[in-house]
Amino acid sequence: MLAVARSGRYILGPNVDHFELDLARFVGVSHSVGVGSGTDALYLALAGIQLEHGSEVVTSPFTFIAAAEALHRVGARVVFADIDLLDFSLSVDATDAAVTARTVGILPVHLFGSPCDIQNILAIAESRDLFVLEDAAQALGARWNGKRIGSFGVAGAASFFPSKPLGGMGDGGAVLTNSSELAKRVRSLRVHGARSMYVYDRFGTNSRLDELQAALLQVKLPQIDKYAISRRRIAAIFGNALAGNEWIRPLGGRPYGESVYSAYTVSVPRGRDELANHLRARRISTAVYYPKPLHLQPVFASLGYRVGSLPNAERASATTLSIPIFAGMPDQWINRVIEGLLTWRPPTRGG
Numbered sequence: 001m002l003a004v005a006r007s008g009r010y011i012l013g014p015n016v017d018h019f020e021l022d023l024a025r026f027v028g029v030s031h032s033v034g035v036g037s038g039t040d041a042l043y044l045a046l047a048g049i050q051l052e053h054g055s056e057v058v059t060s061p062f063t064f065i066a067a068a069e070a071l072h073r074v075g076a077r078v079v080f081a082d083i084d085l086l087d088f089s090l091s092v093d094a095t096d097a098a099v100t101a102r103t104v105g106i107l108p109v110h111l112f113g114s115p116c117d118i119q120n121i122l123a124i125a126e127s128r129d130l131f132v133l134e135d136a137a138q139a140l141g142a143r144w145n146g147k148r149i150g151s152f153g154v155a156g157a158a159s160f161f162p163s164k165p166l167g168g169m170g171d172g173g174a175v176l177t178n179s180s181e182l183a184k185r186v187r188s189l190r191v192h193g194a195r196s197m198y199v200y201d202r203f204g205t206n207s208r209l210d211e212l213q214a215a216l217l218q219v220k221l222p223q224i225d226k227y228a229i230s231r232r233r234i235a236a237i238f239g240n241a242l243a244g245n246e247w248i249r250p251l252g253g254r255p256y257g258e259s260v261y262s263a264y265t266v267s268v269p270r271g272r273d274e275l276a277n278h279l280r281a282r283r284i285s286t287a288v289y290y291p292k293p294l295h296l297q298p299v300f301a302s303l304g305y306r307v308g309s310l311p312n313a314e315r316a317s318a319t320t321l322s323i324p325i326f327a328g329m330p331d332q333w334i335n336r337v338i339e340g341l342l343t344w345r346p347p348t349r350g351g
């Protein structure tokens, strides 16, 4: 850190170069390009893919807004397909059904640290000649059949927002890709579309990773598997405690998927908000990711979705609750959360 301060190089320097190489090796891709945020990683990857205006991309309605927003920003038409209630990521059948003659790509999101059914999403993409861009913001380090998330599609987007699996001390992100062509375009787009100093091939933006973040992230990167193992252990304890619970159900995983549990999310078919209150009274904080699905957000009103259009996403918004999980969580805290969960009963109907 001090070395960075003394060097006088604060944006895109040797630390960023090193970190980009380490990250690419970690994920198992040929290139990683450090950018200003996960949101920008999605946007710049899409800008680098060069979609025609109005072409359709299928994505999830139950996630953080960044992916759909990036699609809008590059002029694509956002098509929301419903989610699978097993893992709350894009449903393969719904994705398949949402593809039309105008579809050019699929943008799946690996939610809560858990890999979506990427193999079957890829199969759809290959059979219809579509690109796949993975939103890996919540799932860096997760694996599908041994292969890291973010290495499956034409590109993956990583975020280094502090609460993500590889968190920095500020904003940051990266585009992951095996395409040297795409990596080159993103490298240019992050510096205003420049080919060389003050020669511009295209319009870009200012979105770069800084040296202090890169120096920190480089030190943290080799640790993230260890943190994920710790969270997986805690998730297994929660899962065992909730086995057979009628009222609170842990989200399911897929046979080939290895989650990094950036969140531990349960589904509460009846009384989700009451459970949150019950836990708050025991000083256990919870979060609702995400209380309103994207297809019902005012900003996407022009797309014409209605209540009932995507029932699984709507159900997920009404019933999921994320409970505390972090690497090295003391047993005492784990037990307190479990005690809170097991002492709860849903409100009885009708009074």
Ligand SMILES: *Cc1c(COP(=O)(O)O)cnc(C)c1O
Binding pocket: 037, 038, 039, 040, 063, 064, 066, 067, 109, 135, 137, 138, 159, 160, 161, 171, 172, 173
């Ligand atoms: C956090 C997040 C992003 C955006 O990352 P930022 O670095 O905050 O811009 C995108 N997609 C998902 C699913 C996220 O959780």
